[in-house]
Every structure is written in C-alpha cells, then in structure tokens.
Amino acid sequence: MLKDKTSISGQPKADTKQAIERAALSLFAERGYPAVSMREIAERVGIRQGGIYNHFASKQALLVQLMEGHMRALLVALDASVPSGGDPRQRLGEFVRFHVLYHLTQPDDVFIAYMELRSLEPAGLSRLKELRRAYEERLRGILEAGRRLGVFAVTDVPVQAMGLIAMLTGVTTWYRDGGRLSRDEVAEIYVAMAMQSLGVEETPTM
Amino acid sequence: MLKDKTSISGQPKADTKQAIERAALSLFAERGYPAVSMREIAERVGIRQGGIYNHFASKQALLVQLMEGHMRALLVALDASVPSGGDPRQRLGEFVRFHVLYHLTQPDDVFIAYMELRSLEPAGLSRLKELRRAYEERLRGILEAGRRLGVFAVTDVPVQAMGLIAMLTGVTTWYRDGGRLSRDEVAEIYVAMAMQSLGVEETPTM
DNA sequence: CCGGTGGATGAACGATCATTCACTAGCGCG
DNA sequence: CGCGCTAGTGAATGATCGTTCATCCACCGG
Numbered sequence: 001m002l003k004d005k006t007s008i009s010g011q012p013k014a015d016t017k018q019a020i021e022r023a024a025l026s027l028f029a030e031r032g033y034p035a036v037s038m039r040e041i042a043e044r045v046g047i048r049q050g051g052i053y054n055h056f057a058s059k060q061a062l063l064v065q066l067m068e069g070h071m072r073a074l075l076v077a078l079d080a081s082v083p084s085g086g087d088p089r090q091r092l093g094e095f096v097r098f099h100v101l102y103h104l105t106q107p108d109d110v111f112i113a114y115m116e117l118r119s120l121e122p123a124g125l126s127r128l129k130e131l132r133r134a135y136e137e138r139l140r141g142i143l144e145a146g147r148r149l150g151v152f153a154v155t156d157v158p159v160q161a162m163g164l165i166a167m168l169t170g171v172t173t174w175y176r177d178g179g180r181l182s183r184d185e186v187a188e189i190y191v192a193m194a195m196q197s198l199g200v201e202e203t204p205t206m
Numbered sequence: 207m208l209k210d211k212t213s214i215s216g217q218p219k220a221d222t223k224q225a226i227e228r229a230a231l232s233l234f235a236e237r238g239y240p241a242v243s244m245r246e247i248a249e250r251v252g253i254r255q256g257g258i259y260n261h262f263a264s265k266q267a268l269l270v271q272l273m274e275g276h277m278r279a280l281l282v283a284l285d286a287s288v289p290s291g292g293d294p295r296q297r298l299g300e301f302v303r304f305h306v307l308y309h310l311t312q313p314d315d316v317f318i319a320y321m322e323l324r325s326l327e328p329a330g331l332s333r334l335k336e337l338r339r340a341y342e343e344r345l346r347g348i349l350e351a352g353r354r355l356g357v358f359a360v361t362d363v364p365v366q367a368m369g370l371i372a373m374l375t376g377v378t379t380w381y382r383d384g385g386r387l388s389r390d391e392v393a394e395i396y397v398a399m400a401m402q403s404l405g406v407e408e409t410p411t412m
Numbered sequence: 413c414c415g416g417t418g419g420a421t422g423a424a425c426g427a428t429c430a431t432t433c434a435c436t437a438g439c440g441c442g
Numbered sequence: 443c444g445c446g447c448t449a450g451t452g453a454a455t456g457a458t459c460g461t462t463c464a465t466c467c468a469c470c471g472g
Contacts, residue, residue, distance in 0.1 A: 016449075016450090031240075031324055031325075032238055032240055032241075032324065032325075034237075034238055034240040034241035035238075035240035035325070037429065039428085039430095047449090047450060047451085048450070048451055048452065049430085049431090049452095050431085050432080050450075050451065051449070051450045053430095053431070054448075054449055054450070055449090058430080058431080059430065059431090115321070118236070118237060119237075119238075153402065155395055155398055159387070159392065159395050160395070162376060162379070162380045163376065163377075163396065163399055164373070165376070166372055166373050166375065166379065167373035167376070169372065169376075170368060170369060170371070170372020170375075171368075171369070181365070186365065189362050189365050189369075192361055193366060193369055193403050194403075196359065196402060196404070196405055197399050197400075197402045197403035199402055222419080222420090243458075243459065243460080244461085245458085245459085245460095253421085254420070254421055254422065255460085255461090256420075256423090256461085256462080256463085257419070257421070259460095259462080261419090264460080264461080265461090
C-alpha cells in the first residue's frame with residue numbers, strides 16, 4: 001500500500017510542513033483561496049487530507065501563515081535593500097528596483113498577500129493590514145523626504161505613493177520569463193517611469 | 207406565506223434578471239466568484255435559489271454575462287469619451303480621466319473583470335481576453351502616436367502602457383467617497399502623474 | 413372567461429467541502 | 443529494548459455546494 005520512500009512516517013523531519021506551504025501557495029495564487037480544497041493541497045504534497053491538520057490547525061490558519069510570513073519577509077528584505085538614509089532619488093530607485101524584482105521573483109506570495117485579504121477573518125486581517133501599511137509607509141517616507149528637499153515634484157504624497165505601488169505591482173500581471181525583456185531590464189524601465197512621474201531629471205551618482 | 211408585493215409571480219416584467227445581475231455583481235466583487243453561492247445571490251434578490259435558473263443557465267453563465275457586458279460597455283464608453291484623433295497629449299489626458307472616473311463609478315464591474323478571469327472556463331476566457339486586449343490597445347495607440355510625434359518620452363510602449371493601466375486601476379484599492387479628495391481631484395492627480403511619467407511638460411489648449 | 417405561459421417555488425439530487433478521530437507505523441531516547 | 447511521540451491514514455461527520463424538477467400561481471391574448 002505504501003511506496004518504498006526513505007521515510008514512510010515517523011519523525012525524520014518536518015519538511016512536510018514546508019511542502020504544504022509551497023503547494024498551498026501556488027494553488028491559492030492560481031485559483032484563489034476559496035476555490036482550493038484541502039484535498040487538492042494534500043494530493044499535491046503526496047499525503048491524505050487529514051495529514052495537513054498535523055501541521056496547521058485549519059485552512060484559515062494556513063492562509064494566515066502564508067500571508068503573514070510573506071509580508072514579514074518582504075519588510076525584512078526591503079529594509080536590507082533600501083537604506084533608511086541618503087538621497088531620496090537614489091532610495092526611490094532602489095525601492096522600485098527592489099519592489100519589481102521581488103515581485104517577479106515571488107509573484108505567488110505577492111499576489112496572495114494583496115488579493116486574499118478578503119478571505120481573512122478579522123483577527124488575521126488587522127495584522128496583515130498593519131504590515132501592508134508599514135510597507136507603503138516606507139515609500140511615503142521616501143517621497144516626503146524628496147518633497148522636502150525639493151528634488152521630487154510631488155503634488156500629493158499619499159496618492160502618488162499608492163499610484164506608484166499599483167504601477168509597480170502590476171508588473172506581475174503581464175511579465176513572463178523568457179519574453180522580450182529580462183527582469184533587470186523591466187526593473188530599469190519601471191525605475192525610469194517612477195523617476196519621470198516625480199519629475200526627476202537627473203539622478204545622483206548611484 | 208407570501209408578502210403583499212404588487213406582483214407575486216406571473217409575467218409583469220423581467221427586472222428580476224437585472225436584480226440578479228446586480229446582486230451577483232456586488233457579491234462576486236466583495237468575496238470572489240467561488241466564495242459566493244447561488245443561495246446567497248437568490249436571497250439578496252428575494253427569490254429562492256431555483257429561480258435564478260429561469261434567467262441564467264448556470265453560475266458560470268452568470269459570471270460570463272457580467273464580465274462580457276461590462277467590458278463591452280467599457281469599450282463603448284471609452285470610444286465615446288476619447289476621440290480617435292487629435293493631439294496625443296490631450297487624448298492621453300482624456301483616457302486617464304475616463305479610466306479613473308469610470309473605475310471609481312463602477313468599481314465592482316472593473317474589479318470582477320480583472321480578477322475573475324481565472325474563474326472563467328476556456329470558452330468565455332478567450333472572449334474576455336480579447337476584449338481586455340482591445341481596451342489596452344487604445345492606450346498603446348495613444349502612446350505610439352505620441353512617440354512618433356516626439357511629444358512623449360517613451361522608452362517602451364507596451365511596458366509603459368501596462369504600467370499606466372495598473373497605476374490607474376489601482377485607484378480602486380484605496381479611494382473611498384467622502385475622503386480628503388473628490389473623484390475629479392483624484393482624476394486630475396492621476397492625469398498629472400501620467401503626463402509626468404511620459405515627460406510631457408506642457409499640454410496643449412485643452 | 414379560459415387556456416397557455418413565464419416565473420417562482422421548495423424539495424431533492426449527488427458531489428464536495430473542511431474538519432475530526434481512532435488507529436498505526438516508525439523513529440529517538442532513556 | 444520498549445516507551446512515547448510525531449506524523450500519516452482512512453473513514454466518517456454534518457454542512458453546503460450547483461443544479462434539477464414537478465408543481466403552482468397569476469397574468470394576458472383570444
């Protein structure tokens with residue numbers, strides 16, 4: 001009845017948990033949280049449906065874990081890539097590059113984090129909204145710094161920040177690997193668009 | 207058992223069909239197609255679940271009707287608002303204004319048309335993709351015209367077109383009526399952002 | 413005034429959903 | 443060497459899903 005895997009059961013390790021997360025991630029991203037069943041996730045992992053509950057308390061807990069884990073990793077990666085000080089133009093360029101490349105590298109995580117907010121129950125929802133706000137705040141800070149220094153032509157910081165993020169995130173809706181442009185080329189195009197939209201004519205040294 | 211409504215049944219008219227569409231529209235937009243049941247839609251309309259099938263062959267047919275109807279109306283409205291000739295800068299302004307205001311007026315239709323593509327079966331999917339492509343093509347045409355005339359600083363027409371549309375569509379994720387800005391004010395901010403992102407310094411008469 | 417028809421009903425269909433649970437197999441530790 | 447824990451099983455739970463259907467009602471044209 002069982003295959004000759006090296007470990008049929010027991011406690012070798014818990015890479016099953018990660019396998020469940022990976023399977024759920026791609027399925028949720030592809031068809032949406034409500035349209036995916038626990039049976040499908042289990043099948044993708046290679047276990048039966050009941051086995052998932054050894055690692056996650058519920059389908060909802062699995063979703064929260066995915067979204068929260070992603071957002072925290074995103075914030076950590078952002079702060080590692082974009083220093084908190086320096087010339088706002090340079091920081092904006094780094095923010096855009098980071099955002100585009102991260103979104104192209106992990107499109108599924110990003111898509112879920114932005115789209116499945118409505119599938120969250122109140123408890124998880126408020127935590128996720130706070131994380132999202134913190135991320136957007138990073139960009140608002142850059143725009144505000146540039147506005148004060150007079151290097152950005154900003155008419156409205158909050159609106160422009162949301163506009164920029166939407167523009168950048170939208171890259172995931174059309175970009176496909178192996179197409180006309182490489183990821184880096186696409187990122188540079190978006191950097192140029194962002195700069196232009198803020199009236200930046202020449203960037204400092206870089 | 208039945209309320210004293212003016213028409214309990216019979217053939218007074220068929221505004222029930224429109225009521226079903228309206229109910230399904232807001233429910234699908236709010237929680238997503240797979241998460242909404244026919245029972246909920248019927249309850250919102252004030253009929254029993256079986257009654258929906260007098261007007262729509264299936265849940266899928268209802269979704270297709272909503273999405274296709276919206277996209278066709280969107281294209282008609284666009285072509286009525288944005289003439290096919292004239293100065294590309296002016297046309298771009300009109301496109302942006304139209305897009306933002308239409309999206310703020312009918313956020314549910316727009317959201318469904320862009321998000322529920324994955325819920326479509328192959329037949330409806332190809333038709334919707336074609337309609338979407340036609341809409342995006344309008345903007346690409348404007349950018350290409352401006353590029354040829356030398357009034358737009360375009361590095362890559364397709365990428366910039368997708369970036370613009372994503373930026374504009376994103377307005378639905380944050381704008382709420384009664385906030386700091388009116389719809390028209392928001393639209394003008396987006397027009398300015400779009401112009402700036404294309405390096406337009408001064409627009410013609412308007 | 414009567415027969416046909418469009419529209420609504422409400423019960424029922426089988427399928428599938430998330431979740432629970434008693435059970436068991438294997439491993440590490442004492 | 444055997445005890446206990448981790449992890450997976452497989453069947454079962456009740457709920458809910460989309461859809462079907464026989465039935466009924468109220469109106470309209472002749």
